Amino acid sequence: MNRWLWIILIALGLVAPYVLYPVFVMKLLCFALFACAFNLLLGYTGLLSFGHAAFFGAAAYAAGHSIKVWGFPTELGILTGTLVACLLGVVFGKLAIRRQGIYFAMVTLALAQIVYFVALKSSFTGGEDGLQGVPRGRLLGFIDLNDSLNMYYFVLAIFLFGFWLIARIVDSPFGQVLKAIRENEPRALSLGYDVSRFKLIAFVLSATLSGLAGATKAVVFQFASLTDVNWATSGEVVLMTLVGGVGTITGPMVGAFTVVSLHSRLSWMGSWVTVIVGITFIVCVLVFRRGIVGELQELLRRLRGRPTRARPAAAAQPQATKREA
Amino acid sequence: MEGEYILVTSGLVREFKGFVAVDHVDLRVRRGSIHALIGPNGAGKTTVFNLLTKFLPPTRGQIIYNGNDITRHSPAQVAKLGMIRSFQISSVFPHMTALENVRMGLQARHGGSLRFWRSGKTLHSLHGQALELLRAVGLEEFADVAAVELPYGRKRALEIATTLALDPELLLLDEPTQGMGAEDVGAITELLKRVAVGRTVLMVEHNLGVVGRLADRITVLQRGRVLAEGNYAEVSTNPDVITAYMGGAAHA
Ligand SMILES: Nc1ncnc2c1ncn2[C@@H]1O[C@H](COP(=O)(O)OP(=O)(O)O)[C@@H](O)[C@H]1O
Ligand SMILES: [Mg+2]
Numbered sequence: 001m002n003r004w005l006w007i008i009l010i011a012l013g014l015v016a017p018y019v020l021y022p023v024f025v026m027k028l029l030c031f032a033l034f035a036c037a038f039n040l041l042l043g044y045t046g047l048l049s050f051g052h053a054a055f056f057g058a059a060a061y062a063a064g065h066s067i068k069v070w071g072f073p074t075e076l077g078i079l080t081g082t083l084v085a086c087l088l089g090v091v092f093g094k095l096a097i098r099r100q101g102i103y104f105a106m107v108t109l110a111l112a113q114i115v116y117f118v119a120l121k122s123s124f125t126g127g128e129d130g131l132q133g134v135p136r137g138r139l140l141g142f143i144d145l146n147d148s149l150n151m152y153y154f155v156l157a158i159f160l161f162g163f164w165l166i167a168r169i170v171d172s173p174f175g176q177v178l179k180a181i182r183e184n185e186p187r188a189l190s191l192g193y194d195v196s197r198f199k200l201i202a203f204v205l206s207a208t209l210s211g212l213a214g215a216t217k218a219v220v221f222q223f224a225s226l227t228d229v230n231w232a233t234s235g236e237v238v239l240m241t242l243v244g245g246v247g248t249i250t251g252p253m254v255g256a257f258t259v260v261s262l263h264s265r266l267s268w269m270g271s272w273v274t275v276i277v278g279i280t281f282i283v284c285v286l287v288f289r290r291g292i293v294g295e296l297q298e299l300l301r302r303l304r305g306r307p308t309r310a311r312p313a314a315a316a317q318p319q320a321t322k323r324e325a
Numbered sequence: 326m327e328g329e330y331i332l333v334t335s336g337l338v339r340e341f342k343g344f345v346a347v348d349h350v351d352l353r354v355r356r357g358s359i360h361a362l363i364g365p366n367g368a369g370k371t372t373v374f375n376l377l378t379k380f381l382p383p384t385r386g387q388i389i390y391n392g393n394d395i396t397r398h399s400p401a402q403v404a405k406l407g408m409i410r411s412f413q414i415s416s417v418f419p420h421m422t423a424l425e426n427v428r429m430g431l432q433a434r435h436g437g438s439l440r441f442w443r444s445g446k447t448l449h450s451l452h453g454q455a456l457e458l459l460r461a462v463g464l465e466e467f468a469d470v471a472a473v474e475l476p477y478g479r480k481r482a483l484e485i486a487t488t489l490a491l492d493p494e495l496l497l498l499d500e501p502t503q504g505m506g507a508e509d510v511g512a513i514t515e516l517l518k519r520v521a522v523g524r525t526v527l528m529v530e531h532n533l534g535v536v537g538r539l540a541d542r543i544t545v546l547q548r549g550r551v552l553a554e555g556n557y558a559e560v561s562t563n564p565d566v567i568t569a570y571m572g573g574a575a576h577a
Contacts, residue, residue, distance in 0.1 A: 165442075173432060173448055174441035180429050183418040190378060190412070191433045191491065192404030198438075205441065 005250070009163075013156045022152040023220065024264065029159040030217040031260050035240040035252035036166050037209035042238070043247030044170055045202040046182045050105040051092065051112030052210050052237050055085040057229025058115055059211030060218035061125050064134040067219070069124070074137040074145060078158075078215040085211020086204060088115070093203040097196055109231065116229045130225030134218055151220065158216050162209050167249055169205060178202055210237075239277070243284045245291025254292050328392055331356040331495055331525045332377070332408075337386035339372055346372045348549035349386070354495070359517075359526045361536045364546035365569060370529040371413055373546070374499050377527075378410045379403050390495070404433070407494035413503065413529070415480045419473035423464055423483050426472050427455040430490025455490070462486040462516060478509030482516065489520055496520075498528040502535055514538055533561075545569070 016025045034056055041047050063081030066072040072080060096107040119125045126132065136145035145151045169175055177198050180188045189195050218224045227233060236259065244255025259277060266273045288295040332354040339347040347369045354360045362370050375381040377388060379400045388396045395403055418426050431451045432438055459465050462482040467475060472483060481501060488496060501517065502510045514535050517526070521539070530536050536543060536557065543560045545552040553563045560566055 168444070169441045171445040172441045172443050173438050173445065174443075176425075176429070176432065176445065176448065177438050179421070180418050183420060184416060186380070186412065187416045187418065188429070189380075189400045190404060190410050190416075191430055191487070192401050192409075193433060193438065194399070194401040201439065201441070 010160065013160065017149060017152045022148040026152055026155045026220045027217070028257055028260050029155050030213050030220065031237075031240065032253040032256040033159050033162045033216070034210055034213035035237055035244065035256040036163055037206050037213060038237045039241045039246060039248075039252040040166055040169065040209070041202060041206040042241055043251075044175065044182070045178050045199055045206075047199065047203065048101075048105045048238070049096075049108040049203075049206075050231070050234050050238070051108035051110075051115075052207075053229050053231065053233035054092070054112035054115040055088055055207040055210040056214035056217075056233060056237075057119065057224065057226075058088055059085040059214035060224035060228045061119060061131060063215035064131045064218040064224040065124055067137060068131065068134045073141065074139055074219055077137075078212070078219060081215025081218065082208055082211045085214065086208040089204040089207025089211075090200075092207065093200045097200050097203060109234070112229070112231065112234060116226070116231070119226060119229045125224070125226075128226065130223050131218075132223045134222045134224070136219055136222060145219070155216055155220060158212065162212055163253070166209065170249065174198070174201070239281050241291075243281060243291055245294035245297075248291070248293045248297065251291050251293035258292070329356060330354060331391060332527070333389040334377070335387050335389075337373070337376060337388065338384045339369075339376055339381060340384045346549050347376065347383075350546070350549070350551055352544060352551075354525060354527050355542065356525055357523075358541040359521050359528065359539050361540035361543045362527065362529045362546060363531070363533070363536060363543060364552070367548075368546040369549040370546055371499055372549075374410055374497055374529065377403075377497060378408065404491070407491075408497065409488050409491050409493035409495075410497040411484050411488055411499055411501065413499040415477065415484060417472035417475075417480055417483055417487070420471055422469050422471055423459060423475065423486075424452065424455050424468040426483055427458050427486050427490050428452070430458075430487040431455060434491050458486045458490055459483075461489070461520075463512075478505055478512065481505070481509075481513060485513075485516065485520065494524060496524055496526045496528075498526065498530075500529050500531060502530065502532050510535065537561075 038049070038052050041049055059081035062084040063077045066080040067074060067077035092108060092111050095111065096104055099107050120127060136151060138144055139150070139154055143150050145154060177188065177193055181193065181195055181198060185195060214228060217228070240255035240259045241252045242255070243258055244253065245251025262277055262280065263273055266276055269276070284291065290298055330353045332352065334350055334352045337347055337350040337352070338345065350373060362373065364370055372381065376383050379398055383396065387394060390406060390408060395406070418429060421429070428448060428451050431454055432448065435451065437443070456465060456468060459468055462485055464479060464482055464486060467479065472480060475483060485501070498517070502513050505513065510532060517539060540557065542554070542556060544554045545560060545566050547569050552569060553560055553566050555563070
């Protein structure tokens with residue numbers, strides 16, 4: 001990816017806590033990572049999951065529980081949460097991956113509701129109260145994470161790693177196959193690519209990275225709650241990705257910043273925030289169909305005089321087995 | 326393995342909700358030959374291809390490829406064994422360049438596609454081979470052009486180059502000259518003649534001129550059944566075939 005983008009991103013990341021509240025920026029980063037992980041699936045694999053909160057939330061609970069109750073060091077706790085999301089991703093993926101389109105979304109939603117139900121009824125999650133009082137602990141045993149700047153730079157490092165990995169996956173030989181599948185699934189299959197396997201791996205990677213975001217969030221805020229596994233959170237991440245620009249590398253990040261900022265700026269309006277965010281979403285979908293970053297890229301391309309390259313993510317695939325008369 | 330026939334089907338049947346699209350087809354494709362599958366529209370030719378490459382499961386019957394029963398294989402497995410198909414409608418990766426299209430074929434053969442942690446630059450080592458394949462089909466100068474922007478005839482050539490990247494043992498081509506002008510038809514026919522050297526080709530083709538020039542053996546399908554089989558001279562003088570072609574659309 002573009003070297004300048006990295007330099008700008010790192011520079012902004014380094015100065016941000018001196019301009020904005022560190023806790024607020026950490027929240028931005030956690031949701032940005034979550035949205036980027038989600039986009040790996042929607043934008044780069046062409047699968048719409050409506051159950052991603054399950055990975056985010058389960059990882060948050062697992063990280064919180066292992067740190068608070070089992071006394072795991074912070075970094076190991078985050079790793080535990082991430083691993084739980086990964087395993088959950090394997091289970092969800094195996095059950096959902098062969099379904100197409102809306103059926104895929106419905107299966108993921110149904111499975112996520114099971115996770116929500118378990119979180120609601122179990123004792124270790126604290127039910128309606130949530131899992132409170134997770135200690136931030138010390139990174140590597142000596143860096144005190146109760147210091148908000150220490151915590152911030154740790155979160156920034158996690159975010160940058162996750163973001164780098166996603167960019168790498170998209171660019172890798174594996175990412176090329178995902179692109180080929182999105183462009184023409186029957187052809188990819190006829191060349192010998194085991195399409196379901198590639199989709200499953202993409203799904204598990206997306207779940208794992210969503211888990212990393214959720215686990216980190218639990219440490220930052222020192223709690224995990226039902227909101228983290230709720231279907232509304234699954235919806236929120238779809239929204240962030242679409243607002244920012246599905247299938248663009250930086251779009252979901254911009255989308256997450258936009259949505260989280262709207263929420264916090266307008267928090268005085270109470271539940272009206274939901275309405276405002278909803279309207280923003282509708283406007284985005286109607287006016288900027290490619291999302292903020294997608295539209296900017298299109299504008300740049302036009303200014304340079306190149307032809308349009310429309311590439312909707314979930315475009316209908318030609319059906320090889322259908323009648324081809 | 327080294328039998329006389331690379332592909333043998335016995336009693337192949339495929340029904341769609343009671344409608345029999347492929348009806349007890351016994352096909353024998355001789356190793357190293359060009360075998361044509363012809364017949365009026367709706368005869369079941371594409372469905373036979375879908376059965377052979379496992380895009381559809383057969384209702385009954387058996388498929389033997391290189392001595393192995395592949396009746397229950399998956400499409401990807403069949404491709405790995407060296408049987409690669411093309412589609413009736415041109416089938417490229419539209420927003421990838423010609424070079425990237427061919428590279429997808431090379432990548433499939435060379436493996437390592439699951440390595441999501443590797444840099445995309447590792448694929449540059451395939452560019453030499455990819456260019457060579459593009460040269461072979463006359464697309465060298467279009468290497469950096471997106472497939473969607475190529476004219477139809479060149480798209481089909483690109484498709485063949487991508488297929489050749491896998492060095493297939495058995496090539497299944499579904500109407501490679503469909504929708505082409507006379508000039509393109511001539512070019513593709515010559516190309517197919519060249520690429521068929523050292524391989525086996527099974528092709529569906531409507532253009533009887535192309536069939537006459539290329540095919541060693543011809544199977545005629547009608548309403549899912551084998552109507553006749555033989556070389557061009559035998560088939561073209563077969564009264565049943567003549568009737569079928571008068572009744573059906575000869576150049577549909
Ligand atoms: N997926 C399908 N579902 C139902 N009917 C089908 C399907 N595919 C093909 N058919 C039917 O099977 C018959 C043979 O079709 P096809 O194999 O495409 O013929 P050809 O390629 O010889 O023109 C046609 O009548 C077609 O309508
Ligand atoms: Mg056909």
